[in-house]
Amino acid sequence: MSEAADPTRVAWRDWGQAAFDEARERDVPVLVALVASWSDWCRQMDERTYAEPRVAANVNDDFVPVRVDADRHPRVRERYNMGGFPSTVFVTPSGDHVAGATFLEPEGFRQVLERVRETWDERGEDAGSVPRALRGGEPPAAAVSPDVERLLAGQLAEQYDEEYAGWGESEKFPLPETVAFALKRERDQALRTLDAVRRNLADDVDGGFFRFAHGRDWSDVQREKVLAENASLLRAFASAYLHTGSEDYREPAERVIEYATGTLWAGEAFGGSQAAGEYFDAPAGERASQSEPPVDETAYADVNALTADALLRFAAYTDDETATRYAERTLAYLEDALVDGGDVRHFDGEDAPGGLLADRARVVRAFATAAQVLGGEYVETARAVADAAIDDLQDATGAFRDGPPEGAGLLDEPLRPIDDAAVMADALVDLHYLTGEPRYHDAAADAVGAFAGAADRMGVQVAAYGTAAARVVGDPLVVEVADEAGSDLHRAALRLADHEKVVVPEADGDSGTAWVLTADGATEAVDSPQALADLVARTQ
Numbered sequence: 001m002s003e004a005a006d007p008t009r010v011a012w013r014d015w016g017q018a019a020f021d022e023a024r025e026r027d028v029p030v031l032v033a034l035v036a037s038w039s040d041w042c043r044q045m046d047e048r049t050y051a052e053p054r055v056a057a058n059v060n061d062d063f064v065p066v067r068v069d070a071d072r073h074p075r076v077r078e079r080y081n082m083g084g085f086p087s088t089v090f091v092t093p094s095g096d097h098v099a100g101a102t103f104l105e106p107e108g109f110r111q112v113l114e115r116v117r118e119t120w121d122e123r124g125e126d127a128g129s130v131p132r133a134l135r136g137g138e139p140p141a142a143a144v145s146p147d148v149e150r151l152l153a154g155q156l157a158e159q160y161d162e163e164y165a166g167w168g169e170s171e172k173f174p175l176p177e178t179v180a181f182a183l184k185r186e187r188d189q190a191l192r193t194l195d196a197v198r199r200n201l202a203d204d205v206d207g208g209f210f211r212f213a214h215g216r217d218w219s220d221v222q223r224e225k226v227l228a229e230n231a232s233l234l235r236a237f238a239s240a241y242l243h244t245g246s247e248d249y250r251e252p253a254e255r256v257i258e259y260a261t262g263t264l265w266a267g268e269a270f271g272g273s274q275a276a277g278e279y280f281d282a283p284a285g286e287r288a289s290q291s292e293p294p295v296d297e298t299a300y301a302d303v304n305a306l307t308a309d310a311l312l313r314f315a316a317y318t319d320d321e322t323a324t325r326y327a328e329r330t331l332a333y334l335e336d337a338l339v340d341g342g343d344v345r346h347f348d349g350e351d352a353p354g355g356l357l358a359d360r361a362r363v364v365r366a367f368a369t370a371a372q373v374l375g376g377e378y379v380e381t382a383r384a385v386a387d388a389a390i391d392d393l394q395d396a397t398g399a400f401r402d403g404p405p406e407g408a409g410l411l412d413e414p415l416r417p418i419d420d421a422a423v424m425a426d427a428l429v430d431l432h433y434l435t436g437e438p439r440y441h442d443a444a445a446d447a448v449g450a451f452a453g454a455a456d457r458m459g460v461q462v463a464a465y466g467t468a469a470a471r472v473v474g475d476p477l478v479v480e481v482a483d484e485a486g487s488d489l490h491r492a493a494l495r496l497a498d499h500e501k502v503v504v505p506e507a508d509g510d511s512g513t514a515w516v517l518t519a520d521g522a523t524e525a526v527d528s529p530q531a532l533a534d535l536v537a538r539t540q
Helices: 017-026 040-050 053-062 074-080 106-127 146-159 176-183 187-200 227-244 247-264 301-318 321-338 357-373 378-393 418-435 438-449 452-457 460-474 488-494 529-539
Strands: 030-035 064-069 087-091 097-101 478-482 502-504 513-518
Touching: 017 030, 017 064, 030 074, 040 053, 040 106, 053 106, 064 074, 074 087, 087 106, 097 106, 146 176, 146 452, 146 460, 176 187, 176 227, 176 460, 187 227, 187 247, 227 247, 227 301, 247 301, 247 321, 301 321, 301 357, 301 488, 321 357, 357 378, 357 418, 357 502, 378 418, 378 438, 418 438, 418 460, 418 502, 438 460, 478 488, 488 502, 488 513, 488 529, 513 529
Parallel strands: 030 064, 478 502
Antiparallel strands: 030 087, 087 097, 478 513
């Protein structure tokens, strides 16, 4: 159990079947406390609510309390998250939902405990229900067509905040995947949003970006730093720099790299997050006299793969040696410690789950990116993990399940996440062009098609799905280079202003030449960076 639980007086159990068996034997509900190490609200609920003696006594007497780290157990998070952290969820011994909330003060929590206890006494197991997303049934499949991209591109304008930038009219998240989609479709929206992120969410003292702002105008910032958000923003700013050449987008990317390598680097890979704290509210001159908030040094597969991918993209556009070095070290850690054939462990630990779609999708994409930027054998790791994911997780609907159909609570219920499926489909498109194997494109098309019937109901939050759909149906820019990775011609191909392109180094052809793949086949070969730029301009 994490030291974060020490201030509480609750006799926490670990997540697992034993806790649910105990609840059945005692004929009581399970209380699932879903927490995140970086969340200040989780810390406050520990100190103000779970540490209150009467609350703790009620919990210990009438429930089986289970504490779950949301980062370490993402499949539990997706099934029991009530919309934020902490999530306080009451479930039956079978794992079905009875009631739930987020942060609760002691008095409010006592009232909830009493109501849940009364409900359980009256109805028992019948009080529980399975969320609609987990009730089975096939996803809304349809043919993949340009309409998917068009409908999501339309949502960019529909939901864009013209006054403050970003999308939506309440709290503002940076939505880096939406920015990436918008860069090719509504570039002004994308750049204005990155400008707002840079002004309002950047930590100008220590570097990196805070997670989100509560206010529509990007005010009231939530001051925790999560690697996933920072890596995604690094990727988005790097792409903006590729399109514009402006230092306004290169410099924030460099600051993310400085923060990640200086604060989150744990020796072999990147830690997952840095907690919020009063330190971040202090003026720059006073921070040196205060202790920095703690870092969760657990190196998670999905976010480390995401970070390696982002670092490589920045390096491809800038020749940044620091980005290249840390990307290579991160990929080596993933391959040595977490990737085993086609399987990927979520982190290096005895209780680490394996076979998760999020881990596999991001590993495939990171190693496919490495194959494009660095060359070499990286594509073989991408191929092995992709093959296993298709065999293990892609079902008859074409969608990918989030992991093995087994585990305590509702983990044995199928969940088909569209976000992770979009990442996998995007990576499979890369792999198709890197290997020349049609089966990867077919698997990507099936994954996108599984949700295409709902494209008219999707919002900008799933714009990554629109990117994957566009690349599946629209044939991305593909440049093959018959030269080694790092040559002038290869570097020129990487710097073509299209962040959705595929570059294949070390291709078969006349040495020192490059060409573009089109729907009609390969174009003529050219032998200089300028000639390549002219060729691409003629074919687009």
